[in-house]
Amino acid sequence: MQFFYSGITSGSIYALVAIGFNIIYNTTGIINFAQGEFVMLGGMFIYSMLYMMNIPFVLAFPVALFGAFVLGVIFERVFIRYVKVKSELNLITITIAGSIILRGLAMVIWGRDTLLVESFVPSKAINVYKGTITTDSLVVIGISLVISFLLTFFFKKTKYGKAFRACYEDKIAASVCGINVKAVVMFSFGIAAFLGAIAGVVVSPITYVTYSDGIMTGLKGFSAAVMGGLGSFWGGIFGGILLGVSESFFASVFPSGYKDAMAFLIILFILFFRPQGLFGRKKATRV
Amino acid sequence: MLRLNNVSVNFGGVKALTDVTFDVPAHKITALIGPNGAGKTTLFNSITGFIPHFTGEIHFHNVKLNGKLPHEIFHIGISRTFQNLNLINELTLRENMFLGVIGKEKPPIFKSFFRLNKGYWKNVEQRIDDMLYLTGIKKWENSKPGSVPYGVLKNLEMARALISNPKILLLDEPAAGLNSKEKENLAELIGMLNTKGHTILMVEHDMSFVSTLSDYVVCLNFGKLIARGTFDEIRNSPDVIKAYLGDEDA
Structure with missing residues (x-):
């Protein structure tokens, strides 16, 4: 059971990253491969404010998230908006380029060393069925669940959420209804960065922070999103947890150095047998 | 109400619209007709911001529409439907x-x-x-x-x-693909909207539909305005007859 509990913790982080991927996918139809960098930046921001500027956590946390939101908006304005031919391939290539730039900047600003962040809640292990789970892990799991619930409610049940989805499905239809599609896309990048930063902050006491964290976190989050079905928030959550738990069990049997390969084995398996993901739906088109 | 002044659109070397000038009066139904490829939908797209690179000027209630985005034009009071x-x-x-x-x-x-x-x-x-x-x-x-x-x-x-x-409704081929009963209902609906004071500009190929509903008709051919007036004036225009039926020599 202990492997299961550890897996759920890392899985919750993958789930948050997957949700970030899904938000941008749901409104723009593209995959933002810089999403992992916002996780890293969330950790960097909180570290800087807590230990370099001595700002208390209650203030540092919202400021870090707001900073990530602004950066997400800037990312869209700088890297996405002015692309002349907005093909999926071009946009994905640009997000990869953007992620490399963000990572490079992070290395210059914060250096190559791993930065230690102390726990935000009293750190203790709680005995649960046949194992223990730390309070840090509970924070990660709890926040992931609350955010998933709120976002699913927003996108599926509220009229604004449906308007956001409309932008992805038919930008022309959305714009003739007076919806500013560019603003929606920009806002989506901001929210996705905000979510990435939440993941980065809550996981920082568990994994600590390094400038290069974003690559693997981003790829795992992407794997989780594909597993669950791109665009599905609960699919992303399920994919994240499945990935985290699988990795954890894999590491108990094989050398832990190979556990990262697990994500990609699962993604290959899913793509072979259910390309739309576990919760994704095939699109019907009127002909 | 809606005023187009020397509107031209080029796609590469192809002139889709050439110096199109006409007014759409308030509270009336104006039909935009012309053979396939005449530039009717291009004109709609220019008015509603989907083709931003036209030359000339389009004004709506004295607001210049040049350079405005589709959602901005919607907020000015222009709504539209699509052929597809x-x-x-x-x-x-x-x-x-x-x-x-x-x-x-x-x-x-x-x-x-x-x-x-x-x-x-x-x-x-x-x-x-x-x-x-x-x-x-x-x-x-x-x-x-x-x-x-x-x-x-x-x-x-x-x-x-x-x-x-909206202050004006642009309908792009509203009767296309409808059966006769549906067309009848649609004509009734558009007529009722007009009696309620709506201004309508519509692209339509169905001439009985156009003749029943429209107060004014504007005819385009190869991107040029070739005639405008009431339906009766238009249908007797030699240019319109030529556009639809071709030259006698042909």
């Missing part, structure tokens, strides 16, 4: 209607999320009901576009455009 439907297939017909309201009125997102403005949304629901009844599609409100007849979708597009209470 642009509906959100993942949403029900009723949910599609909400887009027109959200886009126009922008209700506060925070209040809407926490349902703090229930009175406002109740009013919106009522307005949507009224519009669904008016356009005769109420019984399909909870269906998705993929599962209802084409004529219903045509009416849905019009209803969605109307819910924002």
